[in-house]
Amino acid sequence: MRRALLASAATLLILGTPAAQAEGRQKFEFWYGLTGQLGDVVQNQCKLFNDAQDKYEAVCVGQGGYDKAEQNTIAAYRSHQQPTIVQVYDAGTVNFLLSGAVYPADKFDQDFKLGIDWKSYYPAIRDFYGTSQGTMWSFPYNSSTAVLYWNKDAWAKIGKTAAPKTWEEFGEDLAALKKAGVECPFAHDFDPWPILEQFSAINAVPVATEENGFKGLDAKLTFNHTIFVDFMKDVKGWVDRGEAKLVTLSSGVNKRDAFANGVCASHLNSIADYSAIKAVAKPDLNFGVAMLPVYKGQERHNSTIGGASLWVMAGKSPAEYEAAAAFLKYVTAPRTGEEYIVDNTGYIPVTTAGQKLVEDNGFYKDPKHAGREVAIASLTASPVGPLTHGIRLGNYTSIRAIVRSELEAAFTGKKDMQAAMDDAVAQGNEVLSRYAQTMRGKTLP
Amino acid sequence: MQKRATFRNLWLASAFIAPQLLLVFVFFYWPTAQAAYWAVTLEPAFGGGNQFVGLENFRAVFADANYWASVGASLLFAVGCTAVAVGAALVLALFADRGLRGHRLYRFTFFLPYAVPAAAVGLTFRFIFSPDAGLLAGINHVVPGLWNPALDGNDAFVLVLLGQSWKMIGYNFVFLLAALQNLPRTTIEAAAMDGAGVLRRMWDLQVPLLTPTLFFLLMVNITDSFVDSFALIDVTTHGGPARATMLMVYKIYLDGFESKDYSLAAAQSMVLMALIIGLTVIQFRVVERRVHYR
Numbered sequence: 001m002r003r004a005l006l007a008s009a010a011t012l013l014i015l016g017t018p019a020a021q022a023e024g025r026q027k028f029e030f031w032y033g034l035t036g037q038l039g040d041v042v043q044n045q046c047k048l049f050n051d052a053q054d055k056y057e058a059v060c061v062g063q064g065g066y067d068k069a070e071q072n073t074i075a076a077y078r079s080h081q082q083p084t085i086v087q088v089y090d091a092g093t094v095n096f097l098l099s100g101a102v103y104p105a106d107k108f109d110q111d112f113k114l115g116i117d118w119k120s121y122y123p124a125i126r127d128f129y130g131t132s133q134g135t136m137w138s139f140p141y142n143s144s145t146a147v148l149y150w151n152k153d154a155w156a157k158i159g160k161t162a163a164p165k166t167w168e169e170f171g172e173d174l175a176a177l178k179k180a181g182v183e184c185p186f187a188h189d190f191d192p193w194p195i196l197e198q199f200s201a202i203n204a205v206p207v208a209t210e211e212n213g214f215k216g217l218d219a220k221l222t223f224n225h226t227i228f229v230d231f232m233k234d235v236k237g238w239v240d241r242g243e244a245k246l247v248t249l250s251s252g253v254n255k256r257d258a259f260a261n262g263v264c265a266s267h268l269n270s271i272a273d274y275s276a277i278k279a280v281a282k283p284d285l286n287f288g289v290a291m292l293p294v295y296k297g298q299e300r301h302n303s304t305i306g307g308a309s310l311w312v313m314a315g316k317s318p319a320e321y322e323a324a325a326a327f328l329k330y331v332t333a334p335r336t337g338e339e340y341i342v343d344n345t346g347y348i349p350v351t352t353a354g355q356k357l358v359e360d361n362g363f364y365k366d367p368k369h370a371g372r373e374v375a376i377a378s379l380t381a382s383p384v385g386p387l388t389h390g391i392r393l394g395n396y397t398s399i400r401a402i403v404r405s406e407l408e409a410a411f412t413g414k415k416d417m418q419a420a421m422d423d424a425v426a427q428g429n430e431v432l433s434r435y436a437q438t439m440r441g442k443t444l445p
Numbered sequence: 446m447q448k449r450a451t452f453r454n455l456w457l458a459s460a461f462i463a464p465q466l467l468l469v470f471v472f473f474y475w476p477t478a479q480a481a482y483w484a485v486t487l488e489p490a491f492g493g494g495n496q497f498v499g500l501e502n503f504r505a506v507f508a509d510a511n512y513w514a515s516v517g518a519s520l521l522f523a524v525g526c527t528a529v530a531v532g533a534a535l536v537l538a539l540f541a542d543r544g545l546r547g548h549r550l551y552r553f554t555f556f557l558p559y560a561v562p563a564a565a566v567g568l569t570f571r572f573i574f575s576p577d578a579g580l581l582a583g584i585n586h587v588v589p590g591l592w593n594p595a596l597d598g599n600d601a602f603v604l605v606l607l608g609q610s611w612k613m614i615g616y617n618f619v620f621l622l623a624a625l626q627n628l629p630r631t632t633i634e635a636a637a638m639d640g641a642g643v644l645r646r647m648w649d650l651q652v653p654l655l656t657p658t659l660f661f662l663l664m665v666n667i668t669d670s671f672v673d674s675f676a677l678i679d680v681t682t683h684g685g686p687a688r689a690t691m692l693m694v695y696k697i698y699l700d701g702f703e704s705k706d707y708s709l710a711a712a713q714s715m716v717l718m719a720l721i722i723g724l725t726v727i728q729f730r731v732v733e734r735r736v737h738y739r
Contacts, residue, residue, distance in 0.1 A: 023497075033550065067703060070705075071702050071705075074490050074491060074705065077489070077491055077492075078492045095490055099490070099491040100491065100493065101491045123627075219508065246595070246596060248595050248677065253577070253578070277649065305493075395704050395705060397703050397704055398700070398704030398705075398706070399701075401703065401704070404685075405684075405687055405688050406687075408596075408685055408686040408687035409687035409710065411596075411686075412596050412597070412598070412686060412687060414687055427509075428510070430505070430509075431704070431706075433704060434487075434709070435506065435706075437487060437498075438487040438488070438489050438706070438708070439489060440487075440496065
């Protein structure tokens with residue numbers, strides 16, 4: 001019996017380290033946060049990289065979500081088990097900038113001669129992942145922005161063939177759609193990314209002081225005094241009159257699926273979900289994408305970047321860095337990197353070179369991808385300014401959660417919208433001041 | 446007077462208990478000490494350079510109205526779950542003990558929920574109680590908007606309370622049934638011969654004789670609902686809507702792991718630990734007096 005146990009333990013040990021003795025390739029770990037179909041795309045890219053050469057091996061491990069990828073990397077770093085490369089979402093950028101645990105991208109680029117042309121990245125992207133000195137700290141990987149998905153057949157019922165340009169027009173359309181018998185003209189949830197962050201950039205109103213945090217850790221939230229509150233009041237009006245529906249995952253379906261199965265006629269979402277919607281939509285779903293509307297009298301500004309970038313962690317061996325360098329070179333190249341991602345997901349090219357490549361290949365002419373160029377148009381609608389280069393606030397995940405909770409309270413009638421947003425700002429500022437105190441003595445690079 | 450077994454070989458004794466002590470140390474005392482240290486310092490997410498701030502973290506915890514709301518919700522949750530789970534298990538056990546037709550099948554199936562992981566319970570409950578697509582969606586066709594845990598805080602609270610209770614009923618059932626089958630048959634048969642009906646025998650004989658088991662289950666259920674509700678909430682409500690199901694343990698998770706404010710989370714876990722210790726002491730002092738051990 002005991003011998004059997006020992007034997008099986010030994011077998012387990014051997015099986016547990018499968019490729020330990022495999023062909024002597026230099027390995028490194030890459031942790032990513034994307035899940036579902038998008039996660040499969042990342043995994044497949046690793047496979048393509050591993051098949052394309054025989055010196056290095058990328059060991060790619062999905063972490064089951066962006067937030068988990070960040071949490072797990074922090075935990076791993078604290079016990080010196082961090083991966084060489086990690087995919088970190090927009091909200092985690094500040095934590096990594098200030099962590100002292102990363103190998104800045106432009107330094108890595110110089111040390112390992114990747115030869116990346118940082119200037120070719122779109123300004124909205126360069127600004128977001130760069131420092132105030134203009135150096136890049138991470139490698140842009142999957143980038144997106146928010147767009148309006150609208151059901152063309154539903155809009156045809158009210159005699160329109162174009163998406164609304166202003167929120168006023170959008171509101172009128174929703175009322176007309178409802179009258180025309182559309183049960184759910186607009187699916188709304190409480191994700192602050194499109195409705196607060198993207199909305200504020202496009203209308204050029206601040207979310208926080210200090211250029212939304214870019215100028216320092218002492219920024220304070222101010223979105224309770226902007227047109228954002230009016231926007232939320234309008235949305236609540238639509239919901240109250242049955243012209244929009246609250247659709248959240250805890251009600252059974254998320255807004256994307258409610259749109260894809262034809263129940264809801266429009267929703268705001270990342271362009272990244274374009275491919276997923278195509279994949280799950282009922283076959284005759286005739287939909288388009290458009291830039292988010294603006295309020296009348298507001299000039300349209302550029303929307304901001306979403307998605308994630310690749311960070312190189314500090315404290316790994318030179319051999320692992322060399323392998324990681326080969327991988328980064330592979331995934332930042334226009335053809336094997338950008339075009340691969342653009343082809344297989346809804347994400348956008350991140351450099352002008354990548355953009356030109358997919359355009360030359362007739363990508364946007366293909367009806368399968370119709371409308372995806374809208375995302376680029378939205379990102380480049382104006383020069384990037386102090387209110388449109390994104391959000392750089394400490395513990396931003398926490399602030400998103402606070403905004404979400406307070407919106408829930410306001411939409412379910414527990415609180416007045418203005419009071420709810422005032423509360424959200426007060427709680428969020430408490431988070432910011434704790435963050436600044438925890439990071440005392442550190443400044444944003 | 447019982448003769449005490451004494452063990453003279455201290456070294457051997459220590460060697461026997463060392464593995465257990467090591468486990469307790471590694472998984473309880475050491476993390477607790479670490480949390481206590483974080484609770485009085487500010488700990489950056491990536492580590493390094495934490496500063497001593499005294500009771501500042503506790504001040505921040507207690508100054509937050511949302512925190513007190515979560516304490517209230519946790520207490521209500523503990524009382525509600527324990528009442529439902531122990532109450533329902535008691536009824537099931539009393540009837541399963543009567544040897545009705547098919548009682549062996551019941552005995553087996555009633556225990557099964559406890560073997561289901563909380564996350565799976567959450568997924569199932571989310572599906573069953575989904576307002577649009579779930580099995581319960583029918584009532585929304587009759588009375589529109591009556592049931593919607595995605596928007597109505599009370600509905601969401603009931604949902605997680607039922608989930609947690611359902612999971613614990615099986616566990617409680619096994620203990621209660623075992624205790625019932627250990628009761629002296631003679632007493633119960635004597636009562637039956639004296640003309641006491643089924644319900645009378647249950648209420649006046651079996652339940653009082655079960656109090657030691659009920660007391661044990663009371664403590665286990667209360668503690669469990671405080672610390673073990675995490676997975677269920679993470680799958681169903683995420684503490685929402687509008688914080689209606691933000692129990693203390695879930696708030697600790699959100700503040701610590703989602704928000705990466707380890708110090709704030711550590712301070713809260715100290716408070717939670719103190720609260721559970723306090724509740725246990727009170728139960729031993731107050732409730733146990735009414736328990737009769739044979």
